[in-house]
Amino acid sequence: MLKKVFVLIIFLLMSRAEAGTWSPELRVGLMSGVKQVTLQVSAPCLMINAAKGSIEQKIPAGGSLIVDFEHLKINAIEIRPEKISLNDLHTTVDGKEYYGGITVNKEKDSLTVINLVPLEEYLRGVVSKEMSPSYPLEALKAQAVAARSFALKNRGRHVKEGYDLCSSTHCQVYIGVTNFDSINRAVDETRGEVLVYKEKLIDTNFHADSGGMTENVSEVWGTATPYLVAVREIVQLAKPWSIKVTTKDFSSRFGENFGNVKSVKLSKLTIGKSANDRTSSGRVKSAQIVGTKKTLTITGNDLRRKFSLPSTLFDMKLEGDEIIFTGYGSGHGVGMSQVGARDYAGNGWSYEKILAHYYSGAKLKKLY
Ligand SMILES: [Zn+2]
Structure with a gap:
């Protein structure tokens, strides 16, 4: 009997050790x-x-x-x-x-x-690239959960090429072995945790900086998702960025002859205020360029792409022969803002609270 108990204890210890290190x-x-x-x-x-x-x-x-x-x-x-x-x-x-x-x-x-x-090792080489290891621990933990959820949700997307995920920005940038205590802690302390909505893994989109308010996914990629909706940031410390483009450059980028550009039409930005030409967060849906020969309506996403603007949360004005874009934030604005997560963590928020803020209605689930 004693021997049986002893064997059982050994077995339990072994299976616990296995359970503690295994990951997909x-x-x-x-x-x-x-x-x-x-x-x-x-x-x-x-x-x-x-x-x-x-x-x-x-x-x-x-x-x-x-x-x-x-x-x-x-x-x-x-x-x-x-x-x-x-x-x-x-x-x-x-x-x-x-x-x-x-x-x-x-x-x-x-x-x-x-x-x-193994997924938990992979995450060390992902989180350290996606977020600065000097960010507060709770922000790094939020990033670890987002990256883990992404990896499992998108596992097998490269099956035709013989693998699950690539190591570039197309999936998540993975740089191999890194050695940051903060990153290791963030991964270990959230081990096996993912975000689910109605028990299904979610798309954990994230971006560098919302600039004051995140965006509804439907405004960026067309399809609405209940947990990827615009939310306000509490901390708004960002300084605006500014980019100037000459009207000549502008015309040539679009392959259009506007003649002389007379005006640009875009309502003034107020973060969190929608307009005919702006989304509910204030991002640009479309703007008009009025020239002596032609008037063109251009989407905010097209403007962002053509002129490498950090975001679509901007004002636009004509000054002489220059069009000046002034805006906030960096990235598409969908899901978690990394700068926002850093600031919330700095204000004492836990990673659970940060994730609940950016992924509305999603729940944390421990898979292993
Ligand atoms: Zn890929």
Whole structure:
């Protein structure tokens, strides 16, 4: 009996240790179209034929491996640790260090290199790029939950290329191994936590700075989502940005001959006040350029794109032969504002409260 209890205790301890370190394994695309890649592992590893599951070769700790398109006879190889968990392995890929192991797929005429990485490790290399590690801990925790939710919601979006997520801005920028205590704490203290709405993972869009009020997603991308609605910021410290464009430049960018630009028509910005030409947060829906030869109505998003404006929360005026944009914030304005999260955290808000503010009606859920 005693022996049985002892075995049970050992089993419970082991399963608790497992539960404490396990997280979903992601396949993150690092590079494609390359002919050769050099890998180096931090601990003893196995090189596995991914199709057959057979061990092709052992690689010692610190060992290097050059994978060359011309000489690779296997369609897909996996480098996984021999004894330790994937969490504890680091693999260097052409000199850059990543968490976890690697898969190399042989395509028609080149190689695709994919990082096999547990989600919680992946997040360390994402949050440290998305937010300054010097931001208050509660802001970093909010970012960690947003990035974790994004990764799981969008897992598999690159399935045709052989991986789950890419490592660039298209998905989330992932820079591999980083070592910031603040980031590690933010990830560890929110371990397994995601945002759900009606029990489904949500789109956790975020942006640099709302400039005073976030935006309804429908105003930016057309489709309404109940948890991505415009909310006001409490802290409004931002100084306006200003960008000048000559009327000549303006005409040439649009490929239009306005003649002489006589005026620009756009109602005055008040943050949080809508108008015919402004959304409920005050962002520009459209503005008119009135020339001697032509008048054109242009959307705020088009103006932002053409002139690399930080946001669509701006005023616009004509002065001589210059059109001057003066505005607030940076980014599309949908979801969490990173500067806002920093300021709320600085005012003593918890990450739960910050997330509830920016993702209306969404709930935190601990998945593991
Ligand atoms: Zn992507």
